[in-house]
Amino acid sequence: MHKTKLAASVAIVSLFFGNFALAAESNKDIDTLRAEIQNMKQVYEKRIANMEAQLGRVEKKRNQSPVSSGKKAPTTSSRRILSNSFNPSVGLVLNGTYSNFSSGTSEIPGFGMGEEGERGKEGPAIGESEMNFSASVDDKFYGSLTSAIVNEDGADKIELEEAYLQSLPGLGLPTGLDIKAGRALWKLGYLNEHHAHTDDFADRPLPYRAYLNKAYNDDGLATSYVLPTNFYSEIGGGMYRADDFPFGTADGENTSWSAFARVGSDIGNNQSWRLGGYLLSGDSKTTGRKSNEDAVIFKGESDLYVTDLRYVWAPTGNARNKEVIFQMEYFKRSEDGTYDDTENSTGEVAFDDTSSGLYVQGVYKFTPRWRVGARYSKLFSPDVPTGLVDSNLDSKNFDPRAYAGMIDWTNSEFSRVRLQYNHEKLKDGQTDKQFMMQYVISIGAHGAHAY
């Protein structure tokens, strides 16, 4: 740029003075020189034209962003900013614990417990490390995949937690209605649809451990619809493969299904609540529900009724600084079928009874980074048929209960460290004092603040 400018000025100057100097020369010389000069003129005129064009472009650019007098006025930016510029958005959740248990064993007699429902590992251990990929597929669909890398029996395994397709409003369904297909943490109670790393405690409460083996994420299809009422109300339901705990039917013919309804609203500016009722029903006829390391098999129908209530209060209005969360869920399971405890060779014993469980918890954020919480959970054991006396399903009329207290520190939206103490009495004469330290960090896509 500078070079061309310099060359152009030299040319202009030399052209100007050149004419005077050359006046006295002979015609012939003049003709030659004239030709030369003409040549030079052409070359430099071309350069000057180029420069002018360039200058014009620069000026035009400057005019597009006008400089205002005095105070700064912003200019319109034509750039469209998209919230998720990465396609797909990728998120990683790393989660690790150090646990110390006072009791050598932790059993919940009376309830056939799945593997995930048992207490965690003692000593240092990494929990589920989750990987999530999600993106809007196009204007009509959204896809998400979450896989967890877990260590089971000494080997690292990849578990598919969620892999689903969800309809987007662009599909043209009635507003508020969506359909989800694939494998997902289905809407059932409060915790089920949330990934465990977002929980307020390091482990899931007793009813989730006993009734859902931590969470229900069968393969299936579900729909939900937010009704156009003035307050929040949503209904929905789904059909599933009945393969995941608490079911066990791999033939694909006997499906399980669910239905739910929930309502919620605000109380003033700083309080909100949600109340829900859910039902999950299905068969475990062929392979049966396997529990207690495959030693106990339930075959038959089981219905699970869940009620959840959540209440959130931000005392100062700003949940970032202070927040109180109260949450409870009540579970009731009715089963009609047979239990077979192969470990105690009971044979198939007819079972038609109900049991229930609940948990109540409160979490208080008293400064932006610190929270304390307490939780009480309890299971109400079913009666024991004579054929199951002294088996894994004999609760000896004892109702398991657990108390938990936690304190956690949240450095940013993406990292949290937690200390938790559990006092569990899950079996008559067995007290387990558990001490846990946990970290949860997330990397990548910004997570959602679900209610």
Next chain:
Amino acid sequence: MNKSSVIIRFYKLILIGLFYIIPNLSHAIVNIFACEPEWESLAKEIGGEKVKTFSATHANQNPHYIRARPSLISKAVKADIIFCSGASLEVGWLPLLLQKAKGSVQSGNDGYLMASEYVKVLEKTMVADRSMGDVHPEGNPHVHLNPHNISLIAKELTKRLELIDATNQSFYRSRLDNFILRWEEAINRWEKNSSDLKGMQVVIHHKTFSYLIDWLELTEVASLEVKPGIPPTASHLKGLLQQFKSKSPDVIIRTPFDPGDGSMWLSEKINTPAIIMPYTINGNDNSADLFALFENSINLLKGAFNDQ
């Protein structure tokens, strides 16, 4: 017939019934779902009685940290326009609401209006590593505190309203013209009135005032937050104390939703006024609309400046 199939049938019946019973309400009025009070206020200025507005947050809430609570879902479902700051300010909750909202308010449609897409965004970074705190590569989303931005966004909102509610085009246009007239006049007044604030040394809590600082040409000398989104720590505050040992700044400002302890501690130590700026509509008793918000913000800064 077994019990579960009876329940399925019953359930199906209810679902089908609901689709038909719910009346197809015509758009007598445009529902505007604003994420923040400033946009609700602007929507009222332009839409008048032809719109129904709702703000998802209030002045005491940090709009970045709220949850997609039930009431927001039910409001979002009915929205004809979703009007927010954008630039990732609402990234934690708006996507959840949009999943349930109308097709016409989805990104790229007329009902989806993100203010930061229509103004010059400050503090855009090419690299946003989270060790830098909660920094968004899209830039600073708190765009409403430069009144020139309000004009640009008001014009865009009017365009959207004209598209969505074509029958009332002239109504919106005349309200915009009227608003812009009063607004530009107010800007001139504010700019004249605040010329002495130029270069005023300001300590902020979080980068919520960047646009105001940029507009009034104040000088941001420090931030109480260690890094954006990371709350003040004792060691960081002590560092600030050291920094201001020889020369105190002119003022320490924060929003109604920032915790006050850091501000107040530093204020006392370095003998500098700490003030709570309204930041948005109803952030204090003298900021009921956009005009009052700017008027009051400038008065507060001037008050602190002249106190020295």
